Amino acid sequence: MKTKSLVALLALAALAADPALAQETAEAAAPVAEAVPTHSVFILNTLLFLIGGFLVMWMAAGFCMLEAGLVRSKNVAMQCTKNIALFSIASIGYFLVGFNLMYPGDGWSIDGMLGAFMPTSLEPVGLTDADGNFTGPGDITYASVGSDFFFQLMFCAATASIVSGALAERIKLWPFLIFTFVLTCIIYPIQASWKWGAGWLNPSDDTGFMATTFGAEFLDFAGSTVVHSVGGWAALAGALILGPRLGKYAGGKVNVMPGSNLPLATLGTFILWLGWFGFNGGSQLAMGSLGDVADVSRIFTNTNAAAAGGVMAAIFLTQLLYGKVDLTMALNGALAGLVSITAEPLTPSIGLATAIGAVGGVIVVFTVPMLDKLKIDDVVGAIPVHLFAGIWGTIAVVLSNGDAGIAAQLFSIAVVGVFVFGVSLVLWAFLHMTIGIRVEEEEEMAGLDSAELGLEAYPEFGKGSQFV
Template identity: 60%
Template sequence: MNKFTIPAIGFAALAFVEPAFAQEAAEAAAEAPDPAAAVSGGTTYIFNTLLFLMGGFLVMWMAAGFAMLEAGLVRSKNVSMQCLKNIGLYSIAGIMFWVLGYNIAYGVGEGGWLSSTWGPYAMQGVGEADTGTGYSVASDWFFQMVFCATTASIVSGTVAERVKIWPFFIFTVVLTGVIYPIVVSWEWGAGALDAMGFSDFAGSTLVHSTGGWAALAGALIIGARLGRYGSDGKVNVFPGSNIPLATLGTFILWLGWFGFNGASQLAMGTIGDVSDVSKIFVNTNMAAAAGVVVAIIGTQILYKKIDVTMALNGALAGLVSITAEPLTPSVPEALFIGGIGGLIVVLAVPLLDKLKIDDVVGAIPVHLLAGIWGTLIVPLTNTEVPFMAQLTGVAAVGVFAFGASAIVWMALKYTIGVRPDEEHEMSGMDHTEVGVEAYPEFART
């Protein structure tokens, strides 16, 4: 056998084997399920409903994240107040979204600006397996409701430590019952912005910027906490009461965001849908991670030390940034989008202090500014979305949400009043408003 014999035998064998491999591959491809093929109607109904319910309870869990984040970043004398505000606002949002919100959000005519349906949502079909809808009516209501509550949570953190409880709850009634649902109707309700081609997959603008605009209006009209800004321009730092608690809150929010973005696919009845949900999970996670890393590097460069609160908000800003379009980006694009969100936090937090806008938890940079960024960058990865439609949507939501919120805050300020008197504010809201102090063994500072 010479040196050419073995290769010759190998090639000969390959000549016989290759067609067999090709035939097997062709048969496997023929047997592979079509990614667009749906399962049976009843099974699709079950899977879609399950996605809504799982996503909904994850977003509901974000209410705990907001509560823990805010409780950790306010001073010890105001912790109980923040806990009360968060459980109260979640409950108010649930009631108001049934009383008014859902019908306003989804009762607008195609291409319209204002719903003609005002009143309680009847939830027709509850308890009936109407597979024609593709999902349980009640599961859809629940999933949409928890988004509504998220908007109010954003406001709570910004105006912390100097707002009385009842004016805040009244504002929450209007925000969750009217302002937020009107904004939602313009896109998710097939209203005017949707007709223009505006796209906001899970709510960078509709949820987060709406809450951010409402928070900004409140911060400007209510004013800063006593002693926050000195007459000489000095910014007095008010350290949070519990950084581990704030960190836990951030991780809870990060976890909940998989429901926020993932379940916004709104379908799990095909292989393609499930694949998309998994991709959304990956992009959501990577954007948050990039936000953290950029915030860590940014604060190290600017301040020579790493600010842990900036790292926490960097994660949240990355999450908000990717929320407008978590499906179409590649992983490097998701890292870029989330990283810029983290950079926005690092640059915007000190800018707000220079403008003497007192945002206790940094919600305005995280939710408003990163929300705008995430919305405007959508055409980078989803070329079917026109940039002018995104810009128009951001502007329309900003004008309406800020203007309507400012009117409500002003009305409250000049009627029942919003702030406690100076003595009560200095004593702490736990002592004067709640009556139960979170840390009674500690002196009020």
Template identity: 55%
Template sequence: MEKELAYALDTFYFLISGAFVMWMAAGFAMLEAGLVRAKNTVEILTKNVALFATACIMYLIIGYNFMYGGGYVLPGFDLILSMADNTAEAVTAGGDDAPYYSNLSDFFFQVVFVATAMSIVSGAVAERMKLFSFLVFAVIMTGFIYPIQGLWSWGGGFLSEVGYSDYAGSGIVHMCGAAAALALVIILGPRRGKYGADGKVNAIPGANLPLATLGTFILWMGWFGFNGGSELAVASVDSANNVARVFVNTNMAASGGLIAALLVAKAMFGKADLTMALNGALAGLVAITADPLSPSGLLATIIGAIGGVIVVFSIVGLEKVKIDDPVGAISVHGTVGIWGVLAVAVFSGASFGAQLIGIASIFAWTFGLAIIVGFIIKAIMGLRVSEEEEDAGVDISECGMEAYPEFTNE
């Protein structure tokens, strides 16, 4: 009876954590909708809801098996049917060989992670990438690219064997998504009007900063499931204590990242830049994700604060080299994702060599495949909307409607 109770509690905790991570999809949608121009709002929202559904389907039929089924190319109907039938688990619950949570709860928790990685891409390519070209890329990203590199670490592959440590995915999820985003942004090029003839960087403000702020708070909240759920259990004293520490450290890192980014922005620009503050909070969250369990609350705050400093300089630096990322996703999830992975070696005793191998492997695989897939999609169906469509806004050309029809779409 005690084992069955633990099984039920851990399964329930896994499912609730997965629901929290799923809620991050709403955070990404609101953040991105707030940071793009009004004329591109409907299209970015459509991308976010469609990518989530695409990720869920692709991970069910093929991605999960790549990552946790031994790397087989096709799952076969037996896997799909077994995932829809929990009878065997119900019979063996509490037995000596039973898992301590339902396998279906594990799938649900993992599928929302792959959707998170894909959400990172949508913000970086906003305002100029074709909707259905993006969704074709999402099929490849969520069905093949992400799961295969996930196999190398969480699936028991060579990265886990060399000692690569990444508790909840600063590299496996966040840097992976950012690497794919970087590849597509390079192929797409910057938005029209982003750079002047003399190379001057022109600011393109988002249409709805209250919405972007709401999105950041939603992501902050969802991250408790992202990191807390990665403890994988809560039904023992040790695991419950670990979950509590993870929650506290996650919250403190976000706080440290926000304050640090706000102060750096004030020093650099002379003003309190809200968008930098929001990205600072997210940077702190990404930074602590590789190890939210080991540090003290104060150290977690410092790790997050370093991420907040890094993200401001990264956003400014990428703009100068004409990497146009409307929401700062590549910096938040990529540059700071690298810091998060290295922070495990700096503060928690992981091998620097193993962490560097992990960073290099994940980036090379994801960026390389994303470049190839991006060029193939470009050749077959095109990747970028026309200049006329971009100037008018992709809401009308891609979706046939406007988010704010009563206002002028500028």
């Protein structure tokens, strides 16, 4: 192997000295490429999962900072508590049930519809079994189970983070955490198995329901529907049961309740933007070939372009409609652009990716006041960003991917929406009727930091401060 590597290096040196040797160099280097160990693909794919996974994990910090900046100062510590708790709950619940429920392989409880209820298990330490036998490439050829579990867990946790921001400032901590456990253990994995677990929305042959009914499978590359609209539907159901914050719609008008820290919210948005490269780029699910690596780089570029398009659309539109640029709309415009491109970040051109993201920014600017007219109180704009832009992004797949069919996309959006919204609505209603999900009026006025946690995020301001 060392000798062949030396041959390759000498060949490259000759090419640098004389470009006319290019063809000969390619021929000399070809055997070296073929000599790459068979387990290299396993290593590179595993590395992509791990890098993508910790980038998506960093999005948990982004959600936390965004929410902390957009709620009032008297509720900041509660948002931080909810975010670190929901991530931990997702990590445990996805291990206990979620991963195998989402990826049952041949172990479906109901074929194509309901996976297997069992904990996750990893490969033996060092890829050897109990008897010391090697179980590496040949038996395992794609990527490590541990890296796959780690990567998919981060998507599951991101779904719960979406719900947290929408229901902020008036929901009790423990009912929220109970809902989070069910969402990450059961609701999210079941619907995700229908698409990503090779379930009924993603048939492996031409005889499945989608293929025979629509002539196409449901396409959702990284989860505009499977992740983002799921969080949006769950948040919408919760907002309807929970009701708006005190004073939000008093006096027959919408009363603005400014966030406590816009620089913090901006930082959270940039963190999410960064993490999205792992979200979309890692969803290529392979880095073992030249084509895969080229595709990952294209996904990164389109993801960035869509975010930029969302920001600028929100900036121009708020200037046009309100006479001033709205920073919070610009931040949500970036996120809406990112959500919009998530269903198909590979096939669009850079220009089309920018346009898809820009439509996401427009959606946010119009749907935030629309929810207020309906008296649906969404503190951070999670429903416009993740639900409405998620629906748009899933539809937009047909603009660049010739394998997509509009009927299949719309049907799948509706199926996931009905399932998630229906189950979430029932669960929120059950929690409301049993243990209650909303704090008392006095506690809401005082702030959830002191009422639920007995502390304040910014104690130097004092309860009577104008910043509270």
